[in-house]
Amino acid sequence: MLIRKPDDIPSSEITPKAAYLSRRQFLTGAAAAGAALAGGFYLRSNSHDESVVQASGEKLTGITKSKYSSTEKPTSFKDITNYNNYYEFSTDKYEPNGMSKDFRTRPWSLAIDGMVKKRKSLDIDSILKLAPLEERIYRHRCVEGWSMVVPWVGFPLSALIKAADPLPSAKFIAFQTILAPDEMPNQKRDVLAWPYVEGLRMDEAMHPLTILAVGLYDQVLPNVDGAPLRLIVPWKYGFKGIKAIVKVSFADKMPPTTWNVMAPDEYGFYSNVNPTVDHPRWSQATERRIGASLFAPKQPTLMFNGYSDQVASLYSGMDLRKNF
Ligand SMILES: Nc1nc2c(c(=O)[nH]1)N[C@H]1C(S)=C(S)[C@@H](COP(=O)(O)O)O[C@H]1N2
Ligand SMILES: [Mo]
Numbered sequence: 001m002l003i004r005k006p007d008d009i010p011s012s013e014i015t016p017k018a019a020y021l022s023r024r025q026f027l028t029g030a031a032a033a034g035a036a037l038a039g040g041f042y043l044r045s046n047s048h049d050e051s052v053v054q055a056s057g058e059k060l061t062g063i064t065k066s067k068y069s070s071t072e073k074p075t076s077f078k079d080i081t082n083y084n085n086y087y088e089f090s091t092d093k094y095e096p097n098g099m100s101k102d103f104r105t106r107p108w109s110l111a112i113d114g115m116v117k118k119r120k121s122l123d124i125d126s127i128l129k130l131a132p133l134e135e136r137i138y139r140h141r142c143v144e145g146w147s148m149v150v151p152w153v154g155f156p157l158s159a160l161i162k163a164a165d166p167l168p169s170a171k172f173i174a175f176q177t178i179l180a181p182d183e184m185p186n187q188k189r190d191v192l193a194w195p196y197v198e199g200l201r202m203d204e205a206m207h208p209l210t211i212l213a214v215g216l217y218d219q220v221l222p223n224v225d226g227a228p229l230r231l232i233v234p235w236k237y238g239f240k241g242i243k244a245i246v247k248v249s250f251a252d253k254m255p256p257t258t259w260n261v262m263a264p265d266e267y268g269f270y271s272n273v274n275p276t277v278d279h280p281r282w283s284q285a286t287e288r289r290i291g292a293s294l295f296a297p298k299q300p301t302l303m304f305n306g307y308s309d310q311v312a313s314l315y316s317g318m319d320l321r322k323n324f
Contacts, residue, residue, distance in 0.1 A: 058220045060133060063153055068209055069137035070306075074217075075148040079291045081222050085142065086243060087191050088177070088184035089224075100223040103183050105244075108228050114249035115170040122163070124228050128214060130163055131155035136211055136232070141273045141305045143237040147287040152232055153215025158206045166202075166250040174199045174255035175231055176247040192258055198231065198242040199255035199269065203314055209234055209307060212245075235307040237271045268324040272315070273305035277324050 086096040108124040133153050141147045161173070177196040181187035187194045204210060211232050214221050221227040226243025233240050239259050249255070259267035266280055275285045286298035304311050315323070 057222070060153055060215045060218055060220060063133050063135050063215070063218065066134040066136050069135065069151075070139055070149060072137070072139070072149045074137055074151045075289075075291050077217050080148060080150055080216060081224050083146075083148075083290055084224050085144075085238065086224060086226075088186050088194070088196065088244075090186065091191060097222075097224045099185070103180075103223045103227070103244075105223065105228040108246075110229065110245065111247040112164045112249075113247070114174070114251050115167040116250055117165045117167065120164075127160065127212075127229065131159035133215065134211075136213075136234075138209075138232060138234040139305050140232075140234070140238055140241075141287060141301065143239060143267070143271070143279060143284075145282065145284070145287055146290055147299075147301075148290045151217050152211065152213040153218075153221075154211040154213035154232065156208055157210045157212050157231070158208070160212060160248070161205060164248065164250070169252050170250035171202050172199055172251045172253065172255055173202060173205045174247075174249045174251060175242045175245050176249075177242055178244045178246045193261055196242055196258045197255065198240055198257050200233065200240075201254075201314075204233065207311065207314065209310055235272055235304040235311045237273055239267070240271050270315075270320075270323050272311075272320065272324075273301060274303060274320055274324070275301040276303070277321055 082097050083093050084096045085093065086100065089096040089099040106124070109121045110124070110127060111119075111121050113119045133155055135151055135153055137149060137151045139147060140150045166173075175198045177194075178184075179187060179195045181194075186192075200210070213226070213230050213232050214228060216222060216225055221230065226241070226245075229245045230243040231241050231245065240257075254269055257267075257269055259271075260269055273284075278284050284301055287301045288298050289296070302308070
């Protein structure tokens with residue numbers, strides 16, 4: 001068994017520093033979580049009744065292939081579901097799989113607010129009908145220095161944005177993960193400022209490569225990978241791919257993002273994969289492919305994670321050293 005991979009960044013190195021750097025932001029998050037708890041909005045019973053569908057593991061049908069898929073060999077289902085970052089459950093990579101097994105993904109609704117013609121809430125089953133489901137085999141590059149190739153099943157985020165009907169003045173979209181401290185034990189602890197939040201510029205969000213994933217291989221998305229709905233932006237570091245989304249908001253200002261709030265010198269808003277701009281504490285030039293032989297050399301990291309042809313124009317004229 002692989003106890004420890006050489007270039008894993010121990011969470012103990014990331015979290016305390018980040019928490020220390022930004023104690024104030026954390027306190028704001030903790031107060032918000034406490035208020036939610038007191039109000040009882042997020043308390044959900046642990047007992048499973050008949051209305052709860054244990055969706056994870058169910059087969060998906062009618063999936064079409066996409067021209068946007070990579071031809072690289074996908075990482076195994078086992079590795080994709082047992083080497084995860086999901087800090088709401090654990091900062092360990094192997095624990096979230098087991099810990100998230102009973103996480104409830106039904107019923108589930110997505111709130112749409114901010115700069116929209118009309119605020120609304122969409123049920124997960126109606127979201128699944130917004131667009132045909134496609135297989136998108138994408139490279140997945142974590143800022144920590146490892147990568148995978150993941151056969152996601154999903155649909156373009158642009159389909160949801162069209163249904164949301166934002167005002168033309170909206171320039172950004174913000175995403176929020178569920179607050180469910182009874183099911184996500186680390187939401188009772190000062191690991192990150194909860195809930196996890198992320199954001200994109202509207203042109204990034206509308207790009208055809210940007211998807212909402214609802215499946216993995218031919219199955220409903222496993223809880224550990226962000227069920228029932230998570231974001232995938234394949235040319236950005238993995239942390240932009242926020243899991244278990246319950247809210248999207250449209251705004252004319254750049255929204256806060258969890259890792260930028262925790263450690264602004266280390267994680268920017270854009271977070272485009274860029275082998276020429278190192279993380280302040282480690283190089284981003286190479287990556288270790290999960291599942292590769294232990295003796296395999298690390299492989300070079302590609303600009304925009306290999307998606308330059310499709311996305312470089314989004315950033316023309318921008319200094320990517322400044323806008324990291
Ligand atoms: N809500 C939430 N979303 C999250 C994270 C998290 O801890 N919480 N981790 C991020 C990071 S760092 C990565 S690399 C990817 C991991 O996705 P995977 O577990 O499906 O590989 O999820 C991202 N989305
Ligand atoms: Mo990551």
